[in-house]
Amino acid sequence: MSIEWIITMVINNWPLFLRGAGMTLLISIIGTIVGAIIGLLAGVIRTIPTPERKFKRVLLKIVNIILSVYIEFFRGTPMIVQAMVIFYGSAMAFGVDMDRTAAAIFIVSINTGAYMAEIVRGGVISIDKGQFESAQAIGMNHIQTMLHVVLPQVVRNILPATGNQFIINIKDTSVLNVIGVTELYFQTKTVAGISFKYFEPFFVACILYFVMTYSVTLILRYFERKLDGPENYSMIGQPAQVTLTNTKES
Amino acid sequence: MEKVIDIQHLSKSFGAREVLKDIDFSVNKGEVVSIIGSSGSGKSTLLRCINLLEKPSGGQIIYNGENILDDKHDIHAYRTKLGMVFQQFNLFNNHNVLSNCVVGQVKVLKRSKEEAEKIAMKYLKVVGMDQYVNANAKQLSGGQKQRVAIARALSMEPDVMLFDEPTSALDPEMVGEVLKVMKELAESGLTMLIVTHEMEFAKEVSDRVVFMDKGVIAEEGSPEQIFNNPTQDRTREFLKRTLK
Ligand SMILES: Nc1ncnc2c1ncn2[C@@H]1O[C@H](COP(=O)(O)OP(=O)(O)OP(=O)(O)O)[C@@H](O)[C@H]1O
Numbered sequence A: 001m002s003i004e005w006i007i008t009m010v011i012n013n014w015p016l017f018l019r020g021a022g023m024t025l026l027i028s029i030i031g032t033i034v035g036a037i038i039g040l041l042a043g044v045i046r047t048i049p050t051p052e053r054k055f056k057r058v059l060l061k062i063v064n065i066i067l068s069v070y071i072e073f074f075r076g077t078p079m080i081v082q083a084m085v086i087f088y089g090s091a092m093a094f095g096v097d098m099d100r101t102a103a104a105i106f107i108v109s110i111n112t113g114a115y116m117a118e119i120v121r122g123g124v125i126s127i128d129k130g131q132f133e134s135a136q137a138i139g140m141n142h143i144q145t146m147l148h149v150v151l152p153q154v155v156r157n158i159l160p161a162t163g164n165q166f167i168i169n170i171k172d173t174s175v176l177n178v179i180g181v182t183e184l185y186f187q188t189k190t191v192a193g194i195s196f197k198y199f200e201p202f203f204v205a206c207i208l209y210f211v212m213t214y215s216v217t218l219i220l221r222y223f224e225r226k227l228d229g230p231e232n233y234s235m236i237g238q239p240a241q242v243t244l245t246n247t248k249e250s
Numbered sequence B: 001m002e003k004v005i006d007i008q009h010l011s012k013s014f015g016a017r018e019v020l021k022d023i024d025f026s027v028n029k030g031e032v033v034s035i036i037g038s039s040g041s042g043k044s045t046l047l048r049c050i051n052l053l054e055k056p057s058g059g060q061i062i063y064n065g066e067n068i069l070d071d072k073h074d075i076h077a078y079r080t081k082l083g084m085v086f087q088q089f090n091l092f093n094n095h096n097v098l099s100n101c102v103v104g105q106v107k108v109l110k111r112s113k114e115e116a117e118k119i120a121m122k123y124l125k126v127v128g129m130d131q132y133v134n135a136n137a138k139q140l141s142g143g144q145k146q147r148v149a150i151a152r153a154l155s156m157e158p159d160v161m162l163f164d165e166p167t168s169a170l171d172p173e174m175v176g177e178v179l180k181v182m183k184e185l186a187e188s189g190l191t192m193l194i195v196t197h198e199m200e201f202a203k204e205v206s207d208r209v210v211f212m213d214k215g216v217i218a219e220e221g222s223p224e225q226i227f228n229n230p231t232q233d234r235t236r237e238f239l240k241r242t243l244k
């Protein structure tokens, strides 16, 4: 190994590395966002209080069972195996190969969704009951309560877990090389194949992965601080002197 | 006298446990009613049944001549007519002081943002919290939180205000500021139903005092009657225990 060799290799192959890293980022960004949306929806559905009407109760029960199966199945099997099953399974079923990138995004999304559903559910449960009650007491329905009071707090609370999931996704997309997605690991393998050297290309990949994950960490920390708002508040005007008019009937 | 809320034969059970038994009770327009009674007697449950945070097991709640326990009735619209103040304040953690008082008006009553803010400011002034519009719940003291919670409820311009032990979670030095606001509201002619352990306060502001014991209304009457000449033994015993 020599530093010069690494530099020459990077100079000769930087488009491959760059496209690989770009693909890795693309898949994990879209996968995390779509997964977070799936998780938010699934998590909210799973925390709907049991309805009074029988029909709605049965319907909700069925939806909940489907969601449980989805969550447990995707959490309980390795993504590398899911990738093979979905990619080759769909090829067998429809006779055409899925677009590899689309397949990758799909797999990462539903995986993230399964994890995020549990995270969101935990987030909703951890919100104080008083928040729900005071929202209901001023006349908000379930959706309004969720939208304007509960979910904003849940989103803030699950931001660290979501960032964590994003980082996991950046690393775990590497397994998608098994279905030929041209992400960073796949491209690195290509470089290694051309040059018959292994340590150097993978050493470069290692650094690229770390730069990506660490950047995400820093960006998310910044957002968290922003969401928390300023430490202090400013007072406005002078204290009011108010007397209420007496409207009481005598 | 015009009845705002009229409760007939209300009962509530949690499982096999009957917590409210055949309650008949009404609140008139402009009246200030205090509910007193020992812990576990069902005071909170009664209040929570009135705004349907608990579903009554039986009986009727008549509001404006309609039984709101009918299936057809829009409970969300009904709840906007009742302002609720909780022991634990329950300010929305994701909203600042002003926004706490605005969000319900805009999202539920569909008022414009400008109108809602004007109304919110009016009531924040009433409770003396208008300087704190930018503060978040976690930056306020208990007494300040409770005053904002009162302003939030008032901003919906309800027909009745329900208070469930609004000062019980407060440090002693903050009880006064909240009671002062409530006293001003009572004097302004607002219809109020107050669950409280503050006997002096109840005596001073109430038009009527209701004493609850083991899920029933044991006695009700004017503050003078309940505090000075109670007719029931259990009322006397309760007062002896709490007033000493
Ligand atoms: N969700 C619930 N499930 C089961 N039992 C309940 C529930 N809420 C209240 N209870 C019971 O109902 C009874 C009445 O409770 P409630 O809170 O109405 O009393 P309270 O008069 O408000 O008492 P306190 O002065 O302590 O607030 C109590 O025995 C309580 O344990």
Ligand SMILES: [Mg+2]
Pocket: B043, B044, B045, B164, B165
């Ligand atoms: Mg209580």
